Amino acid sequence: MSQLQNSYGTCTTHRHQLKLKxxxxxxxxxxxxxxxxxxxxxxxxxxxxxxxxxxxxxxxxxxxxxxxxxxxxxxxxxxxxxxxxxxxxxxxxxxxxxxxxxxxxxxxxxxxxxxxxxxxxxxxxxxxxxxxxxxxxxxxxxxxxxxxxxxxxxxxxYCAGGNLNALIATAEDSIDALQADCFFKQIMRAVTYLHDNAIAHRGLKTENILLTAHGAVKVADFGSAEWLLDEVADGEHAENRIRLQLSSLYSPRKLRGSIPYLPPEEFSNYATVDPRAGDVWAAGLVYMAMRCGRLLWRMPCADEDGGYSAYLRGRQTYDGYPPIEALEEVRFSSGFQGLGESLFTRCRNVIYAMLHPDPVRRIKASEVLRSEWVYYVQVCDAGEIGW
Missing domain, CATH: 3.30.200.20 (Phosphorylase Kinase; domain 1)
Structure with missing residues (x-):
């Protein structure tokens, strides 16, 4: 359980109380x-x-x-x-x-x-x-x-806080919204750093998100990562240090990621797609797993998974997709004062944008960080310094 009064606006720093492993x-x-x-x-x-x-x-x-x-x-x-x-x-x-x-x-x-x-x-x-x-x-x-x-x-x-998957599994219902937001912003900072340096992680899931004893997030596992050589060749992003170490190597092609976190384009006939869009999709599912205490579907195929089919239908209706729409109710019940309804609406909008079925229209990691919702999330001191 996190100890904090409010993670938005001008609020005091907070700490996470994790059961050390x-x-x-x-x-x-x-x-x-x-x-x-x-x-x-x-x-x-x-x-x-x-x-x-x-x-x-x-x-x-x-x-x-x-x-x-x-x-x-x-x-x-x-x-x-x-x-x-x-x-x-x-x-x-x-x-x-x-x-x-x-x-x-x-x-x-x-x-x-x-x-x-x-x-x-x-x-x-x-x-x-x-x-x-x-x-x-x-x-x-x-x-x-x-x-x-x-x-x-x-x-x-050794990360004494365990991993995010274990934390979700041992929570009474789901991870507290304020604590989940802190973890989520740390995750998106790490993902944005990778993307800015022309790297797609391609293996984001709750099992690969570790926690220190003080609540700092450590995104792990580069076994499925891909370096976007074309972008580096065009002179975009990629620090010189990264370019020097990888210039003589190639990114091996193989099946990447865990099926429940894979984006729908991996199961379709899409032409070449920027793999960083898949990281954004997976990060959105990680956030929903924290808030719901479970994965939303087994695989993003409407013909194979009823949960994903329900999500696609919900996107097209006025009432929306219930698990995402419920985020607003939880936030209003948390006692936030002085914040307009637009902030909570933007929370839902960002998640919908991260889980857009079309990778071309999906929001970018840097845009998630700049969104009004994530911008106002305060990260704990441990998360700021990675301690």
Whole structure:
């Protein structure tokens, strides 16, 4: 539950009270049972800043002369968070050298060695891309090294607040509107940063949105990301640092995203569409999941999913689509004073614009941030600095 009086206009800062998730030690015999845990961590990392090409390349290449092994530096693997074909994500626990100090937790993504050229290119692209971006609301990496099997290990800080999916699942009904708005604005800031740098995330979902102990959002997982080379070639966006690190790589083509969050154009005969429009669609669904406590549909196909068909019909009627229209009622019941009805109407309008079935007419991430609704949402101090 968030502690705040009002997240709009001139209001005091607020804090989020989250139930922290610290994994218990588990013996090796119990590791398989941990496979049922929700994927609370993701596949995004960011090596430390470098100032020249030589140093930058060194950071991107795991060192075989590291002063210590993965276990010596970050401790034993105590929980498996995700186990996939080409990678696994684990929690490593290391006892602090200081007497009486708490244990140190890190999350390590292990990229398995592969003879498949496409898999290797995908891993290389993901590592380089996530190393080139930096934003308070993007998950960062603190180290890259190799384990005893020669596998690349990407080390990240453990996010004690868990992920947004777990928070939604454990909420009594749904996430409080004020808290959801704070999280949503942080998400849109991260997405806008990526889009401004010609990057489409293409994997936004509640499982990939992590929370720190203080309530800062960390958008994670660049495994499905795409770099828009055509736009960079035209001289639009993309910082020099990003261009330098990705210029020798390509964005591997593959099936991207989770089906419930995919935009309708992925299931139609649309010509080439800017994939950033799909990020906006997914972000809109993430917000609705926070407010409704559930996903609106299983897949955006009117012939296959009655929930999506109902949404399309609602867009064409005066009464609208009930879950989105209900946002107004919740907001009016929250005791807001001194704000016109137009602000609440714009909240609904922004969500409708984000979930426009036509990707060409869909609102852009930067326009969401500039909307009257999101503009007046106050982000907590932790979210401002990514703490």
């Amino acid at each position: 610290f994994p218990e030690h588990k013996s090796s015999l119990k590791l398989l049972s941990a496979l049922t845990f929700p994927n609370v961590l993701a596949r995004c990392w960011l090596p430390r800043e470098s100032t020249d090409d030589e140093e930058r390349q060194t950071l991107l290449t795991p060192s075989s002369t590291a002063p210590s092994t993965l276990t010596e530096r970050y401790g034993l693997s105590t929980i498996i968070l995700h186990y996939g074909v080409h990678s696994s994500v684990r929690v490593c626990t290391r006892k602090s050298p200081s007497a009486g100090a708490s244990r140190q937790l890190h999350v390590v993504k292990i990229l398995r060695r592969s003879s498949d050229a496409l898999v290797r290119a995908t891993q290389r692209f993901e590592q380089s891309l996530s190393s080139a971006v930096s934003h308070p609301n993007l998950l960062q990496t603190i180290d890259v090294l190799q384990n005893e099997h020669g596998e690349t290990c990407l080390v990240m800080d």
